[in-house]
Amino acid sequence: MHVLKPQFDPAIDIAPLPTAKTLRQRRNLAYQFVRFLGINLKMIRVIVSGHH
């Protein structure tokens, strides 16, 4: 059997990279606190929908 070397997913090479602003937002405590509340609300929605 002819065995080949790995072929990596080429889509990663052209995927969009985050901007410097996005990277800063991911670490900004005030911004992330607001997102924390947002994720909480989203999870409450998910949890409530699953508990009938």
Add this chain to the structure above:
Amino acid sequence: MATVLILGAGIAGHTAAMHARRLLGRKHEVVVVSPSANWNWVPSNIWVGVGKMAVEKVTFPLEPLYRRKRIEFHQAMAVSIHPEGDAEHERGFVTIRSTMVGTKGKESQIEYDYLINCTGPKLNFEATEGLGPSGYTVSVCTAPHAVEAAEQLEKAIERLKAGEELRFVVGTGHGTCTCEGAAFEYTFNLDHVMREAGVRDKAELIYLTNEAELGDFGVGGLTFAQQGFQTTSKLWTESLFRERNVRAITGAHCTEIVPGVIHYEQLDGIVREVDFDFAMLLPPFRGAGMAVYDREGNDITETMNNPAGFMKVDANYQAGAYEQWSADDWPKTYQTPLYDNIFAAGIAFAPPHQISQPRVTPRGTVITPAPPRTGMPSGIIAKSVVLTVVDRINGKAKPAHEASMTKMGAACIASAGMSFTGGSAASMTMHPVVPDFKAYPVSGRDLRGTSGEIGLAGHWMKHVLHHLFIYKAKARPFWWIIPE
């Protein structure tokens, strides 16, 4: 007096036991059989597996808690189920084999009025030669596996620090694996710990997966709204991997692992190989493998279970081809068709089919993620089953409670790092887990409950959830207020 027998003490089994004990009067018995002496919060095994959390933080002994709660506990594995009893047992019973030091191997029988099968998966490392801790790769599926993974990782990081360049492969060890989210999270954590150690530039990190494309996660991928556009989990994952310098091999079925080399077949039918210095590959799952016998002793295992050993419940197992699949195929009550006093919850129930589109290579190899049904869905299903059982024991003529995966959501947070400001996370929510294209024609899911984002917020959320679920599992005051 009724006896509720629960097989397994994982997320589903422990949830079932605690709610059954809370909701049933003292005159009723709740009995748990589990081969392990400890409870394990499996999602946090990822942190144990990169050496960032002690194993004691994710496990605790079950016996003292069950003694306090008056739950009868047997450290044993279930060997066979006899739903109709036999000449010596009027009620249904289960034969168990002790796994406890001192009585190991001793068999006994436990009769029941209601049986809840929460046996979870058998980790089927044997499906791929060389896979797993007894082969050449590590795993984070159990707490001891995670400890071993951390030890091997530590040695690899020491080699990186010494100036060697190494290749790390993380992913799925078979074409039919599930829990791709766990492999994704371990990849994310490896990247984080190697950056922390200042050796990331010496390491090549590869995500090897049975998903046909990145972001599938065994749920057919997600669509979510972001900054006024609908985007996909595929693009989201590709972007994250590009940013973190992770390469990916998709649509792969590992055929054999030998020291330092993984052989795999891809969806194009071509067999390739990738060498590695450290590999964490998840195994495929099988059912627990209990035999089932009728009153005359005839083996009815194949009637009760699907070919993979998972217990059939109220699902449509005749759905046919992918194009005919529907949300209605998925079970609602988790009651077995043959016996109205036997249920299967969590990984133990047989799903009607995959969620991701099934794919086969030109050689005929199936490479399709199995549907995930761990974590939040396991807990919700187990509680729903208990509510049905409690109603019946209390003589309430109500229909069975329902908990369809086409109605419930789930969250998957891949979080790395331990400090408040130094961590990072990729968080996903989905609603519902199984797409329902009748209810949500665009993507099969509710865009308001389906999301993906990266940042500290998810990292905080993951730590909050870790402490909340362990608090709940330890039955601390008002534990039952915390949802599954």
